[in-house]
Amino acid sequence: MLNEVTVTRYVTPLREGGSLPGLVEGDDLGAYVIKFASAGQGRKTLVAEVVCGELARRLGFRMPRLVTLALDPVLGLGEPEQQVQDLLRGSGGGNLGMDFLSGALGFDPLAFAVSPEEAGRIVWFDALVGNVDRSWRNPNLLVHRGDLWLIDHGATMIWHHNWPAAETSAARPYDASEHALARFAPDIAGAAAELAPHVTEELLAEVTAEIPDAWLADEPGFTDPDDLRRAYARPLLARAATVHERVTGIEERP
Ligand SMILES: Nc1ncnc2c1ncn2[C@@H]1O[C@H](COP(=O)(O)OP(=O)(O)OP(=O)(O)O)[C@@H](O)[C@H]1O
């Protein structure tokens, strides 16, 4: 399971995020982006962040380290803003933390060139996990010291909202026409050849083992957290080999 760090100070809200993520300090002196367990998006969003973030890093993508953040609700008492205070007070226990990339800028497709290889790998990965949140309007990519980093995998694996239909839903195509990297001639077939063989049952077991038990408890239709972990792994395993054939909306390279 993810390492746990205790929050020692709430620094500031990060204005851009829809879920009102914040910047906090941990007892290890690290700076983290916190995603609150009590945010309106719900704990499935955090599970998706863990599964996709840990999978991405293991496949070689730059993806900040994830931890769980233990938070004493007392930290909320001094917050002037009601919305922040409510989040802090409602999120005692485990929240998601991500290494804060100091000085990182939001990716701008007009200002930063991406190679067809890198674009292909990212589009392929997003197709695998069904990421609908990497559009040119909201790329959820950061540029840090000249490199592209992936963040924000909360809006992925839509099938986890309806498990009985997960298998059919996981067979669906992926529309990449609005993808932030669609304009960079992504080499999706090349990415598939390189990455798909790494998406094995063993790797997915390792990835899903990182999800905290508390975020998997009491899911209807599942006997225990490990049962649900296997349900997360299955569609990804089934999708990996052929998902590149089902990416639509990208123009063929001349
Ligand atoms: N690890 C990080 N390091 C530096 N800045 C970050 C990091 N993670 C997030 N941010 C900043 O915070 C913003 C919001 O984060 P994120 O996109 O993860 O939140 P969200 O609430 O899920 O957003 P969305 O509105 O896309 O649903 C990002 O756009 C980015 O500017």
Ligand SMILES: [Mg+2]
């Ligand atoms: Mg975002």
